[in-house]
Amino acid sequence: MTQAIQDKIATLVQDHSVVLFMKGSQQFPQCGFSATVVDVLSQYDIAYQSVNVLSDPEIRQGIKDFSDWPTIPQLYVKGEFIGGCDIVREMDAEGELADVLGVSRMTFDDVRIEMSAAAVAAIRHASNDEEGDALRFECSKSFEYGLYFDNSKPEDIVQEFDGLKVVFDTSTARRVNNTRIDYIEAETGAGFKIENPNEPPKVKDLQVHDLKGRLEASSITLIDVREADELERAKIEGAKWLNADSQNDILALPKDQPLAFICHHGGRSAQAAAYFLQQGFSDVHNVVGGIDAWSREVDASLPRY
Numbered sequence: 001m002t003q004a005i006q007d008k009i010a011t012l013v014q015d016h017s018v019v020l021f022m023k024g025s026q027q028f029p030q031c032g033f034s035a036t037v038v039d040v041l042s043q044y045d046i047a048y049q050s051v052n053v054l055s056d057p058e059i060r061q062g063i064k065d066f067s068d069w070p071t072i073p074q075l076y077v078k079g080e081f082i083g084g085c086d087i088v089r090e091m092d093a094e095g096e097l098a099d100v101l102g103v104s105r106m107t108f109d110d111v112r113i114e115m116s117a118a119a120v121a122a123i124r125h126a127s128n129d130e131e132g133d134a135l136r137f138e139c140s141k142s143f144e145y146g147l148y149f150d151n152s153k154p155e156d157i158v159q160e161f162d163g164l165k166v167v168f169d170t171s172t173a174r175r176v177n178n179t180r181i182d183y184i185e186a187e188t189g190a191g192f193k194i195e196n197p198n199e200p201p202k203v204k205d206l207q208v209h210d211l212k213g214r215l216e217a218s219s220i221t222l223i224d225v226r227e228a229d230e231l232e233r234a235k236i237e238g239a240k241w242l243n244a245d246s247q248n249d250i251l252a253l254p255k256d257q258p259l260a261f262i263c264h265h266g267g268r269s270a271q272a273a274a275y276f277l278q279q280g281f282s283d284v285h286n287v288v289g290g291i292d293a294w295s296r297e298v299d300a301s302l303p304r305y
Contacts, residue, residue, distance in 0.1 A: 005062040013076045018048035018101065021063045022073040026050045027200030028278040033085040034073045039141075040092045042174050046103050055251060055279055077101060108157055108173040113137065115161045119183040119192060123147075123164060134158070134165040137181070139172045143199045147181075147192065175199075203273040206260055206285035208294045220258040220285070223250065225272045230264065234291055234302045242272060255280045262287040262294075264305075 013019055020037060024030030026048075029038050041048060053060035053072055060072070067074055067081045075082040077100050082088065091097040098104050123135055130149035134156075138146035152158065156167040168176065179196040206214075214220040215238060222239040224231060231241060239262065240246060250259075259281055261269035266289055273286045287293070295302040 001062045001065040002058070005058045006066060009059065009062055009066045012049070012051060013079055016049040017078055018046060019076045020048055020050045020073055021053055021059070021076075022050055023052070023054050025052055025278060025280045030054060030278070031072075033071070035141075036085050037073045037075060037088050040088055040097070043092070043105050044098070044101055044103050045106055046101055050280075052279060106174065108170050111157060111173040111177045113159060113166070113168075113176055113178070114180040115164075115166065116180070116182040117162070118185075119181050120161050120164050122183040122190075122192070134167045137166055137168045137172060137176070139168075139175045139179075139196070141175075143175065143196065145194050201277060201282045201284065203270065203277055204283075204285045205288050207288055208298050211260060211262075211285075211287055211294070212298050214258070214260070220260050221250075221253070222260050222262060222287075223272070224291075225261055225263050225268050226291070230305070233305050234295065236262070236291065236294060236299075236302075250276070251279060253281075256282055258283040258285070260285040260287055263290050265290040265292055 018041075020026075020034075020041070022029065022031075022034035022037065024034055026038055029035035038050075051059065051063075053063060063072070063074055064070055069081065069084060071084050074084055075088055082091070082100060088097065091100065127135075127149060132149035132151050134150060134152040136146070136148055136150040140146075150167070152165065152167045153169075156169060157173055159166050175198055176196060177198065179194060179198070182193045182195070184191060184193045211220070211222070215222060215236075222236060223242050224235065224239040225242045228241075240250065242250065242261075253259075259273070259276060261273040261276075261284075263269040263272075266286060269290060270286045273284050277284045289296075291302070292304060295304045
C-alpha cells in the first residue's frame with residue numbers, strides 16, 4: 001500500500017464518525033455481505049459514510065492492509081475498526097452494536113405513514129370482494145411497493161385511517177417512516193401515488209428542451225456515451241465524452257453534481273446513468289430520445305443518422 005492510499009484511508013476513517021468500506025453503495029450494495037451490513041445499520045437512527053471499493057482497486061486492497069483484515073465489508077466507528085459482516089451481525093444480535101454506535105435501535109412503534117382521504121376512499125371502494133381484515137403495505141429492499149388485503153399478524157405494526165386498518169411488518173417499517181400514500185385522478189388515468197422520503201435516488205428522465213435550458217444555465221454536466229465515429233457525425237457542444245480516460249475524472253466529481261447522459265436514442269445512456277447512480281451520484285438523468293431527439297426538436301442543423 002502506498003503512503004498516499006494509507007493517508008487517504010486514514011482521512012476517511014478520521015473525518016467520519018461511522019465509515020463502511022463496502023462493495024457498492026448504501027443504496028445499491030453489490031454483494032450479499034455488504035447488503036447484510038447495510039441492512040443491520042438501517043435498524044439504527046444513524047448517518048454513515050460508505051466507500052465503494054469497487055470503484056477504486058487501490059482502496060479495495062489498501063483497506064485490507066490498513067486493517068489487517070482480509071475481507072470486505074469493513075466497519076469503522078470513531079476511528080476504530082469494528083469488523084466485517086459476521087462480527088457486525090453478532091454484535092447487533094447481542095446488543096453490543098448499539099453501545100458502539102452510541103444510538104439505540106429504531107423503535108418501530110414510532111414509525112408512521114400518512115394516507116390521504118382520497119386513498120382511503122379508493123381502497124374502501126375496492127375492498128368489497130377482497131378477503132382479509134386489513135390492508136397490508138409492503139416495501140421491499142429495492143423499494144418496490146405492494147398494497148393488498150390480508151389478515152393482520154400479531155407482530156404487525158398497525159395504523160388506522162378513518163377506520164381502515166393498515167398493517168406492515170418490521171422489514172417494511174425500516175424503509176417507510178413518513179411515507180405518504182395518495183390517490184391521484186388525472187386525464188391519463190388514476191392510481192396510487194407513494195411518496196417515500198427514504199427511497200434512494202433513481203435515474204430521472206430529462207427531455208431535450210429541458211436539457212437545453214439546463215445547459216444554457218450551466219446547471220448540469222452532459223456526458224455523451226456514444227462511440228467515437230458517432231461523435232464525428234453529430235455532437236452537442238460542451239458534452240463530455242465517456243471513455244476509459246474520462247471515466248475516472250467523472251467519478252471524481254462531487255456526488256451531488258447533476259449529470260445527464262446521452263446516446264443515439266437513449267438506451268446506452270440509460271445503462272451508463274444507472275452505473276453512475278450506483279457509484280453514489282444522487283442527481284442523475286437520462287436524455288429521453290437521445291441526440292436524435294435533440295436534432296429533431298432542438299437543433300435541426302445537427303445531422304441525424
